[in-house]
Amino acid sequence: MTTQPIARSGAVVTLSLCFAIALLEGLDLQSVGVAAPRMAREFGLSVAQMGLAFSAGTFGLLPGAMFGGRLADRIGRKRVLILSACIFGLLSIATALVSSFNMLVLVRVLTGIGLGGALPNLIALSSEAVSSKARNTAVSVMYCGIPFGGVIASMIGIVSMGDTDWRHIFYVGGAGPLVLVPLLFAYLPESKAFSKASHGASVKPAPVSEVLFGASRGLSTLQIWISYFCTLIVLYFLLNWLPSLMAARGLSRPEVGYVQIFFNIGGGLGALCIGMLMDRLRGGVVVSGMYIGIIASLAALSMAPGFGALAASAFFAGMFVIGGQSVLYALSAAFYPTAMRGTGVGAAVAVGRVGSVVGPLAGFCRDKKRVLSKA
Template sequence: MKTTRTVLTGDGTVAPSSISSSAVATLSLCFAIALLEGLDLQSVGVAAPRMAREFGLSVAQMGLAFSAGTFGLLPGAMFGGRLADRIGRKRVLMLSACIFGLLSIATAFATSFPALVAVRVLTGIGLGGALPNLIALSSEAVPLKARNTAVSVMYSGIPLGGVIASIVGMMSAGDAGWRHIFYVGGAGPLLFVPLLFAFLPESKAFSRAAGRAAKPAPVIDVLFGEQRARSTMQIWISYFCTLIVLYFLLNWLPSLMAARGLGRGEVGFVQIFFNVGGGLGALFIGMLMDRLRGGLVVSGMYVGIIASLAALSIAPGFAALTASAFFAGMFVIGGQSVLYALSAAFYPTAMRGTGVGAAVAVGRIGSVIGPLAAGQLLAMGRSASVVIGASIPVTLIAAAAALMLIRRPRAAD
């Protein structure tokens, strides 16, 4: 069964588009897994103040704990995307959900700082393997003209998962309550794996491409063959720089707000508004990419990131910090969802898992560097405002790469 709607093309004309019931099932289940991934990704940041007290962590050690999970995302994304082009997106997504669910629960049982770092690295491998498959499944489930919207609908689950992490953190009493976040974040994916097995359809585009191809192309050909080299480098630079900013905020925002004098409840509300803004930004900016000229949307998106970061660095009180965090989430998280959709458009179906996985992996280097760099700046005595402001030049580099990328030719399928 299909439902028909209209989509505005970049030149203002109207094109028909149909969303099948299998696409609805795919987007719904992918959204749910993204929600749980977002919960886990932000769980360490929410739990950090209480974890630091229990383990006696320094600021630099907290930065290492934040980056441990994102470091695991790098090999997870690379191998998860490559494996998806061989055995299918659905199978790799199920395996990844099992890994990050089990390891999230294991985080709650960590009793030392080395054990915490080790388990977060392993958790990151599962989280990294899931993301390129969520992107590929979402983009391949809908017609070409709706891909930005589809990926954005899926990706909006990640910041909304952060809202759940913040709420669980606010409701968990006592210093030992930080473990509850990881129990919730681990049980969810494990409960969803049977639903993925029963109801998630494999990508039809992947099945067709797998039937045509004798074997997957070498990685070097996927990334740099057939005039894709320039597009690949621009995707990598935009991912790398944008994720430096995003993961710095995801991990350090609660601690930075506490350093600005906010209480635990106020910090929780700032984090919630950051993630609500991110969910709304992912939805609306993705939809605009399917309806307006891409260069205009991307330009406005990065102007919004810079303005919101500047506001966040100078906001004088709780209300202003909350509003600034909302818009920072809207543009930073919304902007990253657009980049994920763009990366899927530049690689053919038979190569999409590998191409997107490599881009996510390179971006994860930025997601490791962001929290570490912020931790080092804070350890040197820099203020929260200086640390936030330092991310603005990085954003300008990401904007330049993304604006050049938007002019490049896309893949035909």
């Protein structure tokens, strides 16, 4: 069993707080998809404009991840995580206050910077809170907060089904991180591994080229980047367009919400199960099975004839796509040494975010006219 190394008080506190931030990040990431039909009606948006609105937040994720990870190797994971939580909390509330499409795009880009800065530090803090034997499980425990946050977003969408106002979901998503900031200050311990590597002082990280490509890391870095890119294309396409695509298949709004809930529940369970398997089995076997599962579940999702089949297909798609992404985060955290882990993970997340931008934008290239007209 690999759960024993996790059962230390400091690790439990770290994983609990990181899970809470990941939960709120997942809520924010899927808020736009849930609010999309009502936003489109209020602002008179085309499908192409909605694709841009979906991708706006992910544009910000790219520089946020890169600079957030880099800064964490200089001043610490805890400080950068707190700063990132403040940014995406305040900007999520600002999303609810926008009055035009241009303002919406700008605010979502800035929100993405905060979200992007948080993720590499959540990964680093979780992986460094436990022994190397439990690292995949720890990162998976943290990361399953993201799909469970998506469950909350979907439930808010179902509860507010008859309400034409889409703004309340962003008020909820913005208030949560701001409430957690004092708890992060008071209770979140800085990574002992980082403190040991930096000797308790601010340090100057190694050059980026040395971190990513030095000491024969070049090929592995490129492999990690390609895996992130391909997986995040699929993940963010589904995160943003799944509600609208299901509506275009003729599902009612409650049914759309339930399909999205199944997708996220599958993602959370997949993150936990696949992460634990990575600590028990050969990594190559688990990753190969994960990609086979992604292909099979997406094929099933495209051919599912009705609500029941769509819900089941969405569950398995979430299990393998979201669960698989959590494995990639754990692998990158394990690959880079402590002193450069923030930079290495941040760069991988940033490259993956290019895929997360491509995914939503690709959504309106297929069947442009149907998606929002039936949403």
